[in-house]
Amino acid sequence: DKKEVDLAVQSAKAAFKIWRKKSGMERSRILLEAARIIRERKDEIATVETINNGKSVFEARLDIDTSWQCLEYYAGLAASMGGEHVQLPGGSFGYTRREPLGVCVGIGAWNYPFQIASWKSAPALACGNAMVFKPSPFTPVSTLLLAEIYTEAGVPPGLFNVVQGGAATGQFLCQHRDVAKVSFTGSVPTGKKIMELASKGVKPVTLELGGKSPLIIFSDCDIENAVRGAMMANFLTQGEVCCNGTRVFVQREILDKFTEEVVKQTKKIKIGDPLEEDTRMGPLINRSHLQHVLGFIEQAKNEGAKVLCGGDLCVPEDPKLKDGYYMTPCVLGNCKDGMTCVKEEIFGPVMSILSFDTEAEVLERANDTNFGLAAGVFTRDIQRAHRVVAELQAGVCYINNYNVSPVELPFGGYKMSGFGRENGRVTIEYYSQLKTICVEMGDVESVF
Numbered sequence: 516d517k518k519e520v521d522l523a524v525q526s527a528k529a530a531f532k533i534w535r536k537k538s539g540m541e542r543s544r545i546l547l548e549a550a551r552i553i554r555e556r557k558d559e560i561a562t563v564e565t566i567n568n569g570k571s572v573f574e575a576r577l578d579i580d581t582s583w584q585c586l587e588y589y590a591g592l593a594a595s596m597g598g599e600h601v602q603l604p605g606g607s608f609g610y611t612r613r614e615p616l617g618v619c620v621g622i623g624a625w626n627y628p629f630q631i632a633s634w635k636s637a638p639a640l641a642c643g644n645a646m647v648f649k650p651s652p653f654t655p656v657s658t659l660l661l662a663e664i665y666t667e668a669g670v671p672p673g674l675f676n677v678v679q680g681g682a683a684t685g686q687f688l689c690q691h692r693d694v695a696k697v698s699f700t701g702s703v704p705t706g707k708k709i710m711e712l713a714s715k716g717v718k719p720v721t722l723e724l725g726g727k728s729p730l731i732i733f734s735d736c737d738i739e740n741a742v743r744g745a746m747m748a749n750f751l752t753q754g755e756v757c758c759n760g761t762r763v764f765v766q767r768e769i770l771d772k773f774t775e776e777v778v779k780q781t782k783k784i785k786i787g788d789p790l791e792e793d794t795r796m797g798p799l800i801n802r803s804h805l806q807h808v809l810g811f812i813e814q815a816k817n818e819g820a821k822v823l824c825g826g827d828l829c830v831p832e833d834p835k836l837k838d839g840y841y842m843t844p845c846v847l848g849n850c851k852d853g854m855t856c857v858k859e860e861i862f863g864p865v866m867s868i869l870s871f872d873t874e875a876e877v878l879e880r881a882n883d884t885n886f887g888l889a890a891g892v893f894t895r896d897i898q899r900a901h902r903v904v905a906e907l908q909a910g911v912c913y914i915n916n917y918n919v920s921p922v923e924l925p926f927g928g929y930k931m932s933g934f935g936r937e938n939g940r941v942t943i944e945y946y947s948q949l950k951t952i953c954v955e956m957g958d959v960e961s962v963f
């Protein structure tokens with residue numbers, strides 16, 4: 516509630532006073548230690564994440580890897596953050612200091628709980644800020660491990676605080692007068708509300724919102740790679756991934772061959788207990804979301820799409836899984852641009868295949884959306900690859916791959932998919948502010 520949110524912010528504020536005085540090297544050392552502990556406890560954290568979210572433990576381990584890598588990356592940058600020196604006339608000069616913002620708030624979605632908390636806290640802390648983080652109430656657990664690890668690594672108590680709760684808790688955080696910035700990952704409607712709340716206090720926001728990203732497959736591609744890319748673009752974390760390439764545009768000459776192969780591979784995905792080593796798809800996040808995703812498939816059928824595989828409730832053989840929120844991954848054929856399954860974010864394991872003839876046509880159609888998070892292109896023609904990505908209205912573009920997450924590269928959207936970036940060097944600018952100092956070496960030349 517409001518009182519607990521205030522306690523968390525006040526404790527973060529106290530920790531900030533200590534942390535902001537530390538040198539970049541000192542912060543770096545502590546972040547590196549936290550990264551080391553995450554690496555050491557990777558299997559345990561991944562297991563907790565699987566129980567938390569339902570994704571396969573195999574995949575959860577990859578999330579934990581991109582989490583400690585993010586801490587290492589910003590630890591590497593912490594010591595080199597600085598300003599510049601500018602010579603002015605008459606021996607005067609100016610310089611700039613890159614300073615932290617204060618207590619930052621992170622609000623996360625349920626699909627990548629530990630990774631989201633790491634991607635927000637690592638640059639925040641590296642820049643000298645404190646963070647109060649609110650995970651989704653559907654996945655409250657793993658973020659607490661991150662808080663324990665930061666404490667064990669040596670951050671001042673309260674520097675990274677976790678508060679639990681839903682929309683009301685999030686609102687208290689965004690409105691708190693001692694909060695300097697809000698970084699949010701979640702849906703577009705919530706993102707708009709957060710922007711509105713933050714605007715009352717003129718607080719900067721970073722918004723990582725939803726998507727309906729295009730994946731364009733030209734007939735000159737390496738088809739096996741393109742099929743693998745399409746699977747990566749649609750079926751990680753039960754399809755509950757913001758940057759998924761769910762509109763798969765395939766050039767007509769290879770449509771049948773590509774579709775046949777992608778359906779064959781989709782049918783092979785092992786669904787079941789996500790804690791088992793060979794499982795590659797676990798249950799969706801909750802029953803209402805499962806019904807929501809299945810509803811999209813019904814609507815797609817009514818609108819003329821053809822279910823080429825999956826799209827059904829799935830009851831795994833293991834009796835202990837019988838009430839799980841499982842469904843079979845779905846490939847929809849005969850999709851058209853105006854269909855709901857092609858226009859709206861489903862956030863489930865549903866791939867829509869569309870055909871196209873020319874580069875100009877597919878670019879027009881790919882960009883015809885209010886979202887702009889990611890996009891992908893598969894082709895062997897290097898000129899075409901770069902020409903196409905230059906025209907795509909998306910914050911993250913992949914050439915001949917999809918859904919890899921190197922933390923060295925910025926991640927974030929265009930259009931209604933949000934603004935600001937996570938990861939990469941540029942994110943330093945979203946967690947710091949520049950102070951200009953103007954130094955006079957002569958006498959004041961007053962105009963009065």
Ligand SMILES: NC(=O)C1=CN([C@@H]2O[C@H](COP(=O)(O)OP(=O)(O)OC[C@H]3O[C@@H](n4cnc5c(N)ncnc54)[C@H](O)[C@@H]3O)[C@@H](O)[C@H]2O)C=CC1
Binds near residue numbers: 623680683703709722
């Ligand atoms: N671009 C990106 O990086 C990502 C975007 N997403 C998007 O998130 C959505 C799914 O995640 P959900 O957790 O269902 O999103 P959501 O928007 O319902 O909730 C996200 C977080 O915001 C909190 N929240 C809800 N209402 C709030 C309010 N009025 N004020 C402050 N906080 C509030 C929730 O408790 C949760 O922690 C999808 O649309 C997906 O595309 C998800 C993951 C990554």
Ligand SMILES: NCCCC(=O)O
Binds near residue numbers: 626756757758
């Ligand atoms: N690994 C990419 C994160 C995408 C998401 O948060 O949905």
